[in-house]
Amino acid sequence: MERISDENNPNLTKPTNFQGCRKFGQEIKHNRRALSVINHNLVGAKAYPCVVNKRGLSQRNECIENKQLDPVHRPITRKFAAQISSTSQRHCPEQETKKLKPSVPSSNEFGDCIFIDVEENKTSLDQPVPMFLEETEVEMEDIIIEEPIVDIDGCDTKNPLAVVEYVEDLHAYYKNMEKFSCVSPNYMDQQSDVNEKMRAILIDWLIEVHDKFDLMGETLFLTVNLIDRFLSQQTVMRKKLQLVGLVAMLLACKYEEVSVPIVGDLILISDKAYSRKEVLEMERLMLNTLQFNMSFPTPYVFMKRFLKAAQSDKKLELLSFFLIELALVEYEMLKFQPSLLAAAAIYTAQCSLNGYKQWSKTCEWHSSYTEDQLL
Structure with missing residues (x-):
């Protein structure tokens, strides 16, 4: 980008006491350098990174009135910095004025404005992470993949003893009748x-x-x-x-x-x-x-169904039945329903063998008990 001279803009008024900026502009008139190199040439100033300089509105107005604003500490918005680094075309004063927001000082406020091409060195600048990337990470963290419910009866469709067509109705009947037992x-x-x-x-x-x-x-x-x-x-x-x-x-x-x-x-x-x-x-x-009523559901029928839902192995099955047999001896367990005792025994066995709490959506679906109810 080229320096906007006074000849191209006759309506531009020059401040009389802004000599430091003109001298600085004359030194780099024919030598376009990166922004970091120019900052090293400033007298008594360290390298100034390309970041947003947040200055209060009162301080900015005071500097504008006194006409003593330091060209190094000019307020630069992120949009304005992006326009400088993304294009190397020549800007007309009229087009630049339309793109600038009211909060960005225009060329009329600062006299001779110097535009520096930093396209060659933009990769070395410490630029902040774009906002859309940060939002994408948050959205990915918030995504929760729901656990699917496994069809535990699909493998027994050809087994007539599994009665796949009626097994859901049977256990719904057991669930309804256990309160009478x-x-x-x-x-x-x-x-x-x-x-x-x-x-x-x-x-x-x-x-x-x-x-x-x-x-x-x-x-x-x-x-x-x-x-x-x-x-x-x-x-x-x-x-x-x-x-x-x-x-x-x-x-x-x-x-x-x-x-x-x-x-x-x-x-x-x-x-x-x-x-x-x-x-x-x-x-x-x-x-x-x-009264010859002996067809009441016991914890055993629920144990077999819930173990199938838990996709248990022999070790889990043996430990679960060991726990439910211990519950048979305890008189205090009579206040719990058989299905709840069966689910709690399997859940306790899973936690003991695996070392962590584990109650899948499939177990919750077939037992109708959540992890909080089992605890």
Whole structure:
């Protein structure tokens, strides 16, 4: 860009006391140099970087009135600096006046204005990061990729035992019916000779019996459900509590197992504490008390579904069932629904094995429990 001379603009008025600027302009009239080199030639001044010089409006007006403004500290806007570095064409006074904003001093205010071509050295200047790049980084950080919900039944479409067409309806029914299978968490208050510690001892013993006979997992959970429902409706003496547990396991085996243990085996496992007649009488009493309602969902059916949603391996499955069996022994767990206990057991097992909290959107979708509810 070339220096705008007085001959091209006859209407330009020159200040009488602005000699320093004219002398400086005459020295570089035929020598176009980079801005950083010119700054080094200034007397008593350090290299001045090409940045915005923010000066108050009152200070700027005072300098304009006194006509003593230093050409080095002229206020330069970012737009004005960009125009200087991006073009090397000749500017007419009329066009330059139209491009300048009111806040930028014009050539009429400063007399002879000197335009310096810094195109060759613009890469070495310390320019601030463009605003649109900073906004782009913020927008990329704010983008949250939602976790997709996995179709856990897609791989079992050809398996008739998986009943893919009805599995969602089945678990919706289980979810609706589990509230009827729950008993009062304070039912031990009506028992005069039995307490929660005796219940824990009985269930712990039945877990060993269940393992001894190599029974299915559904049988154990249904056994505990029958015991709690029966004790919540019938008063039992302490010496009959073990008989209640044996008969509840016998009924659960008849409902779940293919091969059912005979009554004689149950008598032997109890060290012949009860006779065959007592076992059959307790079986009849329990069925009449429960009104033959044995098709209530237990934590087991929810465990199998939620483990499938969690895409579990053998280690996670074993630890989850270990935790839910510990919950069977605890009387205080009766206040929670079976589906919540199953989801909490799997979530606890995941946190224990992985070392961090993990509850995927797929698990949340199929269990209908969020991470906050499980905590």
